[in-house]
Amino acid sequence: MPTVLRLPDRRSDEESLWALVEAGAVEVEAEGEDLLGLFVGEPPTLPGARVEPALMFDQGDTWAASLRPFQVGPLRIAPLGQPGDLVLESGPAFGSGQHPSTRLVLDRLALRPPTGRVLDVGTGNGILALAALRLGAASAVGVDTDPAALPIAASNAARAGLSDRLELRADLPEQPFDLILVNIVADTVLDLAPALLTRLAPGGELCASGVSELRRAEVERGLRRLGLHVPGGEESGGWWRIDALASW
Ligand SMILES: C[S@@+](CC[C@H](N)C(=O)[O-])C[C@H]1O[C@@H](n2cnc3c(N)ncnc32)[C@H](O)[C@@H]1O
Incomplete structure (x- = not known):
């Protein structure tokens, strides 16, 4: 079951972006000021991150494209x-x-x-x-x-x-x-x-x-x-x- 890891207010934080990528996010996107990483399996634990269901998954944008x-x-x-x-x-x-x-x-x-x-x-x-x-x-x-x-x-x-x-x-x-x-x-x-x-x-x-x-x-x-x-x-x-x- 895909999940999203949301990092609030980290849109422009390059380190956070790469932390998501290196933790195995199949796609990373910005939503407002937040950075979101999509995980296909169990998401990792990252400081300050919230786990959410991947509601946007397979809605025709890039979230699902990597699959x-x-x-x-x-x-x-x-x-x-x-x-x-x-x-x-x-x-x-x-x-x-x-x-x-x-x-x-x-x-x-x-x-x-x-x-x-x-x-x-x-x-x-x-x-x-x-x-x-x-x-x-x-x-x-x-x-x-x-x-x-x-x-x-x-x-x-x-x-x-x-x-x-x-x-x-x-x-x-x-x-x-x-x-x-x-x-x-x-x-x-x-x-x-x-x-x-x-x-x-x-x-x-x-x-x-x-x-x-x-x-x-x-x-x-x-x-x-x-x-x-x-x-x-x-x-x-x-x-x-x-x-x-x-x-x-
Ligand atoms: C962003 S991924 C790129 C993977 C793939 N080449 C691609 O383009 O999708 C970066 C990869 O570099 C590896 N890596 C990080 N530092 C490295 C280093 N100093 N020497 C070799 N590999 C490294 C990571 O383990 C990771 O697999």
């Missing part, structure tokens, strides 16, 4: 039990595909399909790495520090018949990549950026999503300072994907 199949370019991405080119379970891992920050990266993959080696940092259920492989990447490495994520990503890869092209691990590999995807919070993107740059192949691209409007300029500045060329990005629902190119 439905959706199209990204030629790919139909579907939850377990439904037909699709990529059928994904999420469990406690992040990656329903409907969060704007994930969709921004999926859209980029569909618009400019990768061909080489892809590194997906914060892979969650593997959605970005698996979509990259389906769309043409030669190989991918998915990294996640959450021990719950990797087995779910592995089972999604096996179901898709992509296990032989996806390596999953808890730490960053050493080899160079043509495309690095990172959909985590702004602070983590900035912390990881120097390490990611050493893994970016000549002519490669770092695609950083999960950056709120409030932090966009700061993240762009940080990436430029490291020597990347930042021609721009894309926005959706107050979230940004920043596209940064190797200048070497």
Whole structure:
């Protein structure tokens, strides 16, 4: 039975938003000044949160969308039990595909399909790495520090018949990549950026999503300072994907 966790007066609080996402909310929305997270199973305990029945669930807005199949370019991405080119379970891992920050990266993959080696940092259920492989990447490495994520990503890869092209691990590999995807919070993107740059192949691209409007300029500045060329990005629902190119 889906439930909603309501955090009163936290609309603009980025930390609360990510607390909901990291606690497993399949969708997060603002209602007035409140932040609401939708949970499919038992909701977690968060300070100051109220648990409510998911009355808005399946009313045609984005609340229920994460549980439905959706199209990204030629790919139909579907939850377990439904037909699709990529059928994904999420469990406690992040990656329903409907969060704007994930969709921004999926859209980029569909618009400019990768061909080489892809590194997906914060892979969650593997959605970005698996979509990259389906769309043409030669190989991918998915990294996640959450021990719950990797087995779910592995089972999604096996179901898709992509296990032989996806390596999953808890730490960053050493080899160079043509495309690095990172959909985590702004602070983590900035912390990881120097390490990611050493893994970016000549002519490669770092695609950083999960950056709120409030932090966009700061993240762009940080990436430029490291020597990347930042021609721009894309926005959706107050979230940004920043596209940064190797200048070497
Ligand atoms: C917002 S989710 C993104 C999941 C999926 N890639 C997507 O786009 O839907 C962020 C993921 O990053 C992982 N994560 C957080 N910090 C990390 C770090 N320093 N290194 C690797 N993974 C990290 C979290 O465990 C979580 O699975």
